[in-house]
Amino acid sequence: MLCRNGTVALWRAHMDRLRSGCERLRIPVPDETELQEDLGRLASPQDGNGVFRLQVTAGEGGRAYGRPAPCRPNRVSSWRPLPAYPKRYWQEGVRLHLCRLRLGRQPLLAGIKHCNRLEYVLARSEWQDADIPEGLLCDSEGHVIEGVVSNTFAVAGGELLTPQLEECGVAGVMQARVRKIAEHAGLVVRQERFPLETWLEADEVFMTNSLIGIWPVTAIGHKRLSQGPVTRRLRGSLLEYQLGMEDLADGARPREGGS
Amino acid sequence: MLCRNGTVALWRAHMDRLRSGCERLRIPVPDETELQEDLGRLASPQDGNGVFRLQVTAGEGGRAYGRPAPCRPNRVSSWRPLPAYPKRYWQEGVRLHLCRLRLGRQPLLAGIKHCNRLEYVLARSEWQDADIPEGLLCDSEGHVIEGVVSNTFAVAGGELLTPQLEECGVAGVMQARVRKIAEHAGLVVRQERFPLETWLEADEVFMTNSLIGIWPVTAIGHKRLSQGPVTRRLRGSLLEYQLGMEDLADGARPREGGS
Secondary structure, three states, rough: EEOOOOOOOOOOHHHHHHHHHHHOOOOOOOOOHHHHHHHHHHHHHOOOEEEEEEEHHHOOOOOOOOOOOOOOOEEEEEEOOOOOOOHHHHOOOOOEEEEEEEEEOOOOOOOOOOOOOOOHHHHOOOOOOOOOOOEEEEEOOEEEOOOOOOOEEEEEOEEEEEEEOOOOOOOOHHHHHHHHHHEEEOOOOEEEEOHHHHHHHOOEEEEEEEEEEEEEEEEEEEOOOOOHHHHHHHHOHHHHHHHHOOOOOOOOOOOOOOO | OOOEEEEEEHHHHHHHHHHHHHHHHHHOOOOHHHHHHHHHHHOOOOOOOOEEEEEEOOOOOOHHHOOOOOOOOOOEEEEOOOOOOOOOOHHHHHEEEEEEEEEEOOOOOOOOOOOOHHHHHHHHOOOOOOOOEEEEEEEEOEEEEEEEOOOOEEOOOOEEEEEEEOOOEEOHHHHHHHHHHHHHHOEEEEEOOHHHHHHOOOOOOEEOOOOEEEEEEEEEOOEEOOOOOOHHHHHHHHHHHEEEEEEEOOOOOOOOOOO
């Protein structure tokens, strides 16, 4: 979660997603007051600007895959500095690696920000080019799904498209936020299944997550794309959210996942 | 891994599977001599009878899903007492819960004994009946795959059937062992895709893993099955392997996963 002056941006959305994920995984939902206390403790020795990371586990269990009964969940709260990406990722856009790995489909886990991310680790190991910060993932049927650490949008025929995440993928709070902003601005938004071709032939493509806001996309693999008016307009609506992120010194710190 | 008098049964098979899993996940393979030393240290303060558990990680990484370069793997070796199941699980057989959860298909991870087991945790939470020690899992297409912590075999038309694990599931060392024993005994063994119906209508069904050896199956959900001659014969071939397991006092210790 992106934290500014000790306050988490989109706190309500993060908490709602946490609750939904816990319920689907049958883990008691952590008390929000305790999380706020964690945040206060972690943020106050710093300048209050950073990344608040929270993991919830089902607690210590027995052998194999059985759950302890009653389930006494643990939480792991941690603090990290803001990621420092090159400013041009926002201003000029990013190139995407087109991942060969296809995500498996599991509706029971789809959308949840859980920690079983071996597929994403394998996908991220497909490329080493330091100038390519993100990859585009499709599912086993060839539908475009998301980035390795972000969600994705395309503009085609004047409409804003973003993949349905009912079979795989992570439902990013920034994906939902951008969707709302776009609808409020009068854009038609379609969240459906789309083949990769729709993205390759789109007028504009961009990536979102709660740490980066919006990154325009300049290429998917060898296919070049140009930044267009819809992406610029939506970025404009997020300027306050992204404020400061683009002003960090261009750094070489590793990239951050925070969809 | 099942350990007797300080020696791991099927050590070669476990090591081969570990090597194959590490290679597929691009983790340097741990040195076998070091693993033997771990085993010696862990087993010697005990009576040398127990479960030797080994986890290998890709080491400490940076943010998100990037791998550290170079990859400096960690290993976690641990020791647990032998699981104490009721003797009747071997002698009379076990009932299986028929899991509603369908395993997702991901050929890049299929067969590997990795730790991303959220599907199995959810599957195991489907039933609480303490007298049902195992569940049967199918994939999203309705093919029978395995148990939650074991592999599965069926006998039909005089042939021994066991599921192909190229899309999901864990390739158990005991599955391979039983397959070899059966072929050596002159049985026709088919490892293919089979619909659940084949299992429900089979003459015999049994489960295998490296800690239990063979458990005959007496029911899958509401469908009753009876223990038959092929299961008995194969159990006979594993008597030495299972020696002692069935003689543990009937206990209430939680079940163990060791496929």
